[in-house]
Amino acid sequence: MLLSNLKLRATANSLFIRLFASFLIVVVILVSFNYFSLTFSKNKVRDEIINYNTSNLKSTTDNYEKEFELIKNQLLNLYFNENVQLMYFNGSTINYEIAAKTMQDIRQITMNSLLYLDNLILYYRKPSLVLDKNSMTSDRTFFNKFYSSKEYPLAFWQAQFQNSTNFRVYAPSNFYDIPFKNDYNSLGQAFPVLVKNNWSQDFYMAAFLDMQKMFRAFHLSINDNFFILDADGKQLFTSSTDEKLGAPPTYDYSKVYTKKDNYYYFYCKGAVSGLIYVNVIPDAFIASQVKLNVSLISLLIVTLGISIMASLLFSFGFNQPIRRMVASFKQYNPLIPVQSRINEFNQLGSQIKLIHEDLSRKNSQLQSFAYMSSVKKIRSNLEMDFIDRPYVIVIFELTYKKRSQDQTRVEQNWSYNKKELIDFEFKKQYPESVTFQIESTRILSFAFMEETDYPALKDLLFQMKQIFDLNKEEVYVTMAVSSFYSSAAQMTEAYDEALHLSKRRCLNDETQIIDCYQALDLVTMFLTQQQEHEFAINLQAGNETETLQIVNRFLAQMNKRAVTSLQFYHFADEIIHKTLKTLTALQADYTHLGDQARLREQIIDCHTYEQLASYLVEFLTSALELVKRKKEESDxxxxxxxxxxxxxxxxxxxxxxxxxxxxxxxxxxxxxxxxxxxxxxxxxxxxxxxxxxxxxxxxxxxxxxxxxxxxxxxxxxxxxxxxxxxxxxxxxxxxxxxxxxxxx
Known part of the structure; x- marks a missing residue:
């Protein structure tokens, strides 16, 4: 009987039982209240509002997008109109009979009430001619007088000839007819919609959609709080008259709606125009809170009273053992475990010694983080155990020859192993040194020494180079050594110096040691203006021998002058950029060569001068073949x-x-x-x-x-x-x- 009582008492004193019982009371009360209140009203009303307005906004979005798609197709069809093509091919010569027929075609399109068109123009670069449904005028007269807008002046429309966008919906604007100076006749607000054709770069079309007619036709909600935003969230149109509404919150693509203040903001993005449509609905659920019945209010009062009593009892029961725990920590003796009526607290006392040992082990890691924060100028509360004596910073930059997703785990293991090796070797010679991995391929070491010990450091680095060279087929290392510094405030300066030195490595796959005494001066080499012109001309003409000769000759000059690997990579990147630009101008399909980002990765994968030269020859040979093939096409x-x-x-x-x-x-x-x-x-x-x-x-x-x-x-x-x-x-x-x- 006594044994049973002791077991029952021990169970009752368990911290788990006490916490569980106290939390259970609070949880049951809160779940009951939420079930009888929120489930009864809020969920139903909110779900109905969300479902209705989601489908409503989707219908509105579909209507707008179908209209933009219809306008786009209508204008693309108009490109192939016989009169439009004849006007285009006549160039600077104006055939007024064809122009009249073209204007008649424009009028027929604008008279279609389903298109909601206020106007439609054809803009010819040569001879700066604009045709709309009523007139044929110069671009300067049309955009400054007949269809003037502050947001879209003549310079804007002229710039669209260089714009590569084939279809775009611009922000609506007020347009005016200005027959005389300071005499403005409003033409209303309209959406400018630009449509271009890749094969006809000397003219394009623009449609002006009546935004008010579109809103009345497409917006089906009884609520007029409606916005249209561009892809960057900039407001293009609003029909709201509610002064309390500000700008809509930022569009979250993962959500159908966003709640702000007392409003729900429903979003839907158009597939054709890329515009974002927003419908704003007041929170009807808030108003419904006033109509809660008496039973819910009574339940709230009773629940509140019970919750207060349970919280007081729980707080009192939990506070007492915590106070004893704090007192026990103040009188801590690792040989005498703290005694308490709570079983878990007794176990906690026996673990304090283990925790103390674990904290001691992790203190060194915190010191590494403190050094890293100081180097990176990151404000933190970590205290750095800095030794006030001369030191140097050594950066170990790891470059892996095989770069792929499968290599990620292998590279992580190698980086860790090399970090441990560096730490081990440095601590043997400099016990106070600190080594840590600052980035995935960059390891940093602080070596505290006198300047007279610098030759010994160089010997250590040469010994480590021999070790690194054992894996030179997979990875090579750049070791950059800073000057001597003595203050913790100079850590960032020392790190920047070492980082700058690491960028002076030559283009080869050998482990290199670079310090401020032996580093070569940075040599900057660029193609002269004449060389660039010669390269461009021969590339455009498809002259393989001359083009490759220019590049190989310049690469040889760079290699002779021992420029840095970064200079080599920059030159190769410029050559590829100019080549892709030429292929684009020739409308050659070079997708199999890869985009510039992929080609830039391939450049960085060249670790020697020979590899880079071979890569550029191979790339240019393929590009020149495309140029020749393009020129050989039947024409x-x-x-x-x-x-x-x-x-x-x-x-x-x-x-x-x-x-x-x-x-x-x-x-x-x-x-x-x-x-x-x-x-x-x-x-x-x-x-x-x-x-x-x-x-x-x-x-x-x-x-x-x-x-x-x-x-x-x-x-x-x-x-x-x-x-x-x-x-x-x-x-x-x-x-x-x-x-x-x-x-x-």
Whole structure:
């Protein structure tokens, strides 16, 4: 009997039982109250509001988006209208009969009441002409007088020719007719909608939608609190007259609605325009709280009383053992466990010694975090046990040759192992040193020493280099050593110096030691303006030999001057950027080469000069093949022009002469040739003549004057100027370089 009483008493004194019983009382009371109140009213009302307004806003969004899709399709169909195409191909010549027919076509479209169009324009870059349903005027007259807007001046519409966007809905604006100065006739508010065609860059169309008519037709809710935002959350349109409503909260894509103050904000994003539609509904549930019946109020009062009593009892019962626990900690003796009526508290006393040992072990980790915070200038409450004596910072930058998702775990293990190795080696020679991993591929060591001990540090780093080189096929290390510092306040300065030194490594896959005494000065090398021009011309012309020669020659100069790996990567990135830009201008499909982000990753994967040079040659060869293939595509006009130039380059050739043979205008030939080849007619001719001149200059016994005449230049000054423009050197310098190259 006594034993049973002791067990029962021990169970009753259990902290778990006491806490569980106290929490259970509070939980049961709160669950009961929530069940009989929130379930009764709030959930039903809120769910009905959410479901109704979600479907309502979706219907409104669908109506707006279908309208934008319809406008887009109508304008794209209009691009292929015979009259519109004839107006476009006439260029600067205006055929007023065709223009009248085009205006009639525009009027027929704007008269369709289902399109809600206030106006529709065709804007031709040449000859700066705008056609709408009522007029045919210059762009300056139209946008400054007939359809003027402060938000969309003439400069805005002119800039759209360079805009690559094919379809976009802009913010609505007030438009005015200004027949005389300071005489404004309002045309109402309208949504400008821009539609362009990739094949017709010299003109585009713009529709102006009547936003009020669209709102009355598409907004089906009885509530007029409606907003339209752009993709960045900027307000484009609102129909709300409620002054209490401010700007809608930020759109959260993971939620259907957002609650702010006493309103629900329902969001829906359009698939066609990218606009965000917002419907705002007052919180009807708040008003319903006033109508709670007497039974719920009575239940609330009773529940409140019981909750207060249970809380007082629970607080009193829990407070007493906690006070004893605090007193026991103040009188802590690890050999004498603290005694209490609560079983768990007795076990806690026996664990205090283990906790103390664990805290001692983790103190070193906290010190590492304190050093890291100081280096990164991160404000923290950690105290740093800094030794006030000279120190240096050594950064170990790890570069992995194999970069893939499968390598992530392996790289993490290697980084950890190398961090432990560095810490071990440093503490053997400098016991007060601190080593920690500051980033996934960067390890930092503080070595406290006198300046006279610096040679010993270099010896240690050379020994570690031999160890690192055992894994050189997988990873190599850059060891950057700062100058000597003595103050904790200089940690960031020392770290920045070491980080700057680490960026001076040369382009190879060897482990390198870089310090302030041996670091090479940074050498900055860029292609000259003439070299850039020569590269661009040869790339556009598809001249593989000349293009690769320019790049390889510059890479060799960089390697000879021992520039940093970052300079090599920057040069390669610039070459790729210029090449992709040229391919884009030629409308060549280079998707198989990869985007610039992917190509930049491939550049960084080149760890030696030979790898980078080989990669650029391979890339440029593929790109030049695309250029050649693009130029070889069947096109009778450019094919005839190129063949004629190839056969008659030595004669007196002009753009007008070739255009006459094709029975087309010289202006049309110039635009067409540039569009198809990516290079001007004159530049193509001069580049062809200079290439032929180079071939003739390499022939033994050739005279520069004879070469100039045979290449089509009757004036030596013109020949010298063009030769240097397209080659970067004069004819005589070119011949000297060629001779030197063959001799070497």
């Amino acid at each position: 009778p006009i450019t094919a005839f022009a190129m063949e004629y130039l190839e056969n008659n380059y030595s004669g007196d050739i002009t753009l007008e002469l070739v255009a006459d043979k094709l029975n087309i205008s010289s202006g049309y030939l110039s635009t067409y040739f540039k569009d198809k080849t990516g290079i001007n007619f004159i530049d193509y001719l001069n580049n062809l003549r200079i290439r032929k001149a180079k071939e003739m200059l390499l022939q033994p016994g050739s005279r520069i004057q004879d070469v100039a005449r045979k290449a089509g230049y009757q004036n030596m000054n013109s020949f010298n100027r063009m030769f240097k423009k397209f080659s970067g050197v004069t004819p005589s310098e070119f011949r000297k370089q060629a001779v030197s190259f063959h001799i070497s």
